[in-house]
Amino acid sequence: MSKVKTENNFELKKFIVKNNAVMIFILLVVAASCMSSNFLTVNNIMNVVRQQVPYVLVAIGAMLVMMTGGIDLSSGAVLGVGSCVIALFLQKLQITGVNGLLVGLLITVIVGAIFGALSGFLVAYCKIAAFIATLAVMTIAQGAAYIATNGQPVRLKAGTPAADAMINFGKGKFLGIPLGVYVALVFIIVFLFIVKKTAYGRLLIACGSNEVSVRLSGINVKGYKLTAYIIAGALSSLAGTFVTCRAASATPSTTGGGYELDAIAAVVIGGASLDGGKASVLNTIIGVFIMAIIGNIMNLMSIAAYPQKVVKGVIIIAAVLLQKVGSRSREG
Amino acid sequence: MDKEQYQIEMNGITKKFGGVTALNNVSVKVRKGEIHALMGENGAGKSTIMKILAGALQKDSGEIKIGGQPVDIKTPLDGMNQGISIIYQELMLVPDLSVAENIFIDKLGKESKLINYKQMNQKAQEYLDAIGFESIRATAEVSTLTIAHQQIVEICKALSRKASILILDEPTAVLSNQEVTYLFQLLHQLKREEVTIIYISHRLEEVLELCDRITIMRDGTYIETLNVSEVTKKELANKMVGRDLQNYYPERHAEIGPVYFKAEHINRGRKVQDLSFEVRKGEVLGINGLVGAGRTETIRAIFGEDKRASGKIYIDGEEVTINSPQDAVKHGIGLLPEDRKTQGVILNIPIRNNITLGCMKRFRGFMGAIQVKKESTYIDDMVDQLSIKVGQIDNNVSSLSGGNQQKVAIAKLLASQCRILLLDEPTRGVDIGAKREIYKIINNMAEKGFCVVLVSSEMGEVIGMCDRILIMREGEIKGELQKSEFSEESLIGYAMDVNGGKTDEQSEDRE
Numbered sequence: 098m099s100k101v102k103t104e105n106n107f108e109l110k111k112f113i114v115k116n117n118a119v120m121i122f123i124l125l126v127v128a129a130s131c132m133s134s135n136f137l138t139v140n141n142i143m144n145v146v147r148q149q150v151p152y153v154l155v156a157i158g159a160m161l162v163m164m165t166g167g168i169d170l171s172s173g174a175v176l177g178v179g180s181c182v183i184a185l186f187l188q189k190l191q192i193t194g195v196n197g198l199l200v201g202l203l204i205t206v207i208v209g210a211i212f213g214a215l216s217g218f219l220v221a222y223c224k225i226a227a228f229i230a231t232l233a234v235m236t237i238a239q240g241a242a243y244i245a246t247n248g249q250p251v252r253l254k255a256g257t258p259a260a261d262a263m264i265n266f267g268k269g270k271f272l273g274i275p276l277g278v279y280v281a282l283v284f285i286i287v288f289l290f291i292v293k294k295t296a297y298g299r300l301l302i303a304c305g306s307n308e309v310s311v312r313l314s315g316i317n318v319k320g321y322k323l324t325a326y327i328i329a330g331a332l333s334s335l336a337g338t339f340v341t342c343r344a345a346s347a348t349p350s351t352t353g354g355g356y357e358l359d360a361i362a363a364v365v366i367g368g369a370s371l372d373g374g375k376a377s378v379l380n381t382i383i384g385v386f387i388m389a390i391i392g393n394i395m396n397l398m399s400i401a402a403y404p405q406k407v408v409k410g411v412i413i414i415a416a417v418l419l420q421k422v423g424s425r426s427r428e429g
Numbered sequence: 430m431d432k433e434q435y436q437i438e439m440n441g442i443t444k445k446f447g448g449v450t451a452l453n454n455v456s457v458k459v460r461k462g463e464i465h466a467l468m469g470e471n472g473a474g475k476s477t478i479m480k481i482l483a484g485a486l487q488k489d490s491g492e493i494k495i496g497g498q499p500v501d502i503k504t505p506l507d508g509m510n511q512g513i514s515i516i517y518q519e520l521m522l523v524p525d526l527s528v529a530e531n532i533f534i535d536k537l538g539k540e541s542k543l544i545n546y547k548q549m550n551q552k553a554q555e556y557l558d559a560i561g562f563e564s565i566r567a568t569a570e571v572s573t574l575t576i577a578h579q580q581i582v583e584i585c586k587a588l589s590r591k592a593s594i595l596i597l598d599e600p601t602a603v604l605s606n607q608e609v610t611y612l613f614q615l616l617h618q619l620k621r622e623e624v625t626i627i628y629i630s631h632r633l634e635e636v637l638e639l640c641d642r643i644t645i646m647r648d649g650t651y652i653e654t655l656n657v658s659e660v661t662k663k664e665l666a667n668k669m670v671g672r673d674l675q676n677y678y679p680e681r682h683a684e685i686g687p688v689y690f691k692a693e694h695i696n697r698g699r700k701v702q703d704l705s706f707e708v709r710k711g712e713v714l715g716i717n718g719l720v721g722a723g724r725t726e727t728i729r730a731i732f733g734e735d736k737r738a739s740g741k742i743y744i745d746g747e748e749v750t751i752n753s754p755q756d757a758v759k760h761g762i763g764l765l766p767e768d769r770k771t772q773g774v775i776l777n778i779p780i781r782n783n784i785t786l787g788c789m790k791r792f793r794g795f796m797g798a799i800q801v802k803k804e805s806t807y808i809d810d811m812v813d814q815l816s817i818k819v820g821q822i823d824n825n826v827s828s829l830s831g832g833n834q835q836k837v838a839i840a841k842l843l844a845s846q847c848r849i850l851l852l853d854e855p856t857r858g859v860d861i862g863a864k865r866e867i868y869k870i871i872n873n874m875a876e877k878g879f880c881v882v883l884v885s886s887e888m889g890e891v892i893g894m895c896d897r898i899l900i901m902r903e904g905e906i907k908g909e910l911q912k913s914e915f916s917e918e919s920l921i922g923y924a925m926d927v928n929g930g931k932t933d934e935q936s937e938d939r940e
Contacts (some may be wrong), residue, residue, distance in 0.1 A: 374777060
């Protein structure tokens with residue numbers, strides 16, 4: 098191989114590796130539009146985007162936790178809890194007013210934050226491995242949701258201002274874009290700011306890169322870790338309310354919906370390292386949409402749900418392998 | 430000189446990492462059965478050229494001859510087949526396996542899937558006995574051995590491969606003086622058995638004592654090869670650095686003030702026993718002692734990183750509560766940890782983020798955003814002050830040389846505005862040039878009236894830098910020397926308890 102060619106190869110490889118999430122995303126969009134004429138329609142795109150709102154919130158939380166070198170398996174279960182809490186609050190307490198709804202949302206977020214705090218406490222202060230601690234919290238959250246609902250779905254009964262507000266929010270659009278998308282956008286911008294521009298974001302990444310060094314600099318590493326889990330819990334629980342809005346009902350089986358795994362996969366596809374210290378909000382969002390498009394195109398092509406899962410798994414492996422090749426070429 | 434005499438000839442070796450030339454046309458020739466030192470500052474390319482010889486790295490150009498025959502060494506296995514064994518700075522042992530299993534690790538499962546433990550242990554013990562280390566049991570778990578004994582296991586591993594060429598990369602960096610003596614005895618014995626030894630080090634005394642010939646490298650180039658008998662320590666140092674090293678320890682004009690920091694009756698298990706000392710403003714207090722004497726444990730206990738069983742800490746006459754590094758820094762106590770790469774700096778984040786890690790509050794702007802411009806000015810200032818050689822402050826710390834990484838760690842420490850500085854081996858693994866700059870920084874801090882505690886195992890360093898030295902052994906302060914009493918003999922005397930009759934070996938075995 099001539100020298101010029103290797104250098105070109107190297108540059109191209111570097112570019113692909115650095116932007117591999119974006120590349121995969123673009124390739125998928127192109128492939129999807131070729132495979133189905135329905136893909137690039139406004140209706141379909143709005144549909145995909147709306148479906149991803151809860152995933153975006155969960156994935157941002159998952160990303161924060163992974164930045165600290167941890168992992169949060171409980172986020173899907175906490176999302177289910179959030180979904181049930183808001184529905185139960187409205188139905189059981191017969192809250193009708195919109196003000197009551199806002200209180201309900203606040204309570205939902207707090208409940209999520211408490212689950213997050215439990216995980217964070219176990220990981221940061223009791224030094225239990227994140228995988229185990231959040232696995233336990235996941236189980237607790239699932240059980241709690243079934244206990245609270247008696248295992249029955251909770252329907253939002255239309256007719257009160259509060260329930261109508263929920264249901265309309267789920268259906269509603271502004272300028273042709275689903276309302277939930279605006280909320281997701283706000284969160285994306287807020288967390289972009291936090292991760293990139295604030296001391297908090299910087300220290301969170303530092304904690305994940307080298308915990309000992311940060312601690313010896315006199316920084317409260319445990320506290321930073323704890324907050325990451327709290328935020329993840331709050332975001333997951335809030336994501337649950339979107340699920341309730343869309344379905345106009347809540348069911349405890351949502352706690353086992355596998356949201357956490359899709360979110361973790363999205364973060365990893367976005368180039369984050371499971372060892373912590375490396376993650377990007379934008380790439381995480383791209384990761385979410387990579388997962389979404391794979392599902393969407395297969396739906397459009399009427400591929401059954403089970404093969405879909407196999408393909409998703411393969412894509413995750415491909416994305417991560419690509420990153421590995423990249424990091425090796427950087428070392429050499 | 431007749432060419433046939435050389436067992437190893439490396440001619441015109443060049444190696445590049447990306448755009449950086451690590452080795453430029455380097456030639457090393459080693460005679461059979463000699464102990465050949467490879468010397469140079471950090472980054473001179475000593476380890477790189479030896480890794481090429483052992484097959485862990487590949488050369489870009491040049492040739493290697495073993496016993497006069499050109500050879501092509503592409504993998505560590507090729508190297509072993511040529512009889513070359515290398516013992517790295519970081520030992521490559523499996524801590525949870527036994528000594529015997531480690532010695533024969535490359536043969537496990539090769540001859541038969543079932544391991545004949547009795548036979549294996551017996552054979553391993555024979556190797557250990559043969560080199561005079563009967564005290565190491567072949568059945569012992571490696572993690573229970575001292576670092577020195579682990580190194581012996583590495584050497585046995587090399588011998589079991591019938592190594593005729595043994596490369597040791599800075600083997601004494603982690604050893605106590607007593608252990609170094611053992612190691613040297615062993616190397617002399619191997620030399621008598623016609624094993625060729627290449628010894629990488631930058632400790633001058635050691636090389637002059639142990640080796641037959643010395644090859645000096647600097648900045649990836651070959652400088653010269655000398656007979657030990659022809660050279661003095663000072664000449665050697667000058668040749669390594671390429672400049673005169675007069676006044677190696679820079680002068681300090683600090684005014685020593687009143688007592689500012691006081692630690693009383695600090696206890697933490699066996700490693701720290703009822704330890705009390707005080708430090709004055711503008712004073713540099715040295716803590717010296719052998720590896721394992723409890724120096725690091727002492728300052729970690731003071732800093733709150735390790736839990737104290739008891740003990741009080743006073744700053745400016747007032748008692749302070751320190752239960753975590755966070756408390757310590759809040760009270761103005763800063764620590765420069767002993768292991769730069771895993772504790773001192775965060776390698777894979779930018780230099781910027783490292784330096785201001787502990788003082789982010791100062792750059793808090795609108796809605797908690799970091800004021801990047803203000804921060805940059807501050808960092809540029811710091812980089813200037815400490816003369817850190819950085820490309821861009823937004824490059825990762827891993828892009829810097831060891832000395833500059835250490836300066837980043839110091840900058841981080843200073844940025845947190847501590848007035849009591851606990852420096853644990855601040856110049857370990859740092860080249861001579863950077864060492865001197867770090868000494869200047871320490872002087873500068875003392876001149877500003879800071880309290881400096883300098884923990885170091887290098888006697889020259891504590892003698893050259895400190896106003897007062899405490900010597901620790903077995904977790905206790907065994908002696909205190911004022912400047913007028915400084916000498917290597919007195920330090921060794923206290924550190925090894927020469928008069929007490931207890932040898933270092935006995936205390937080791939107890940552990």
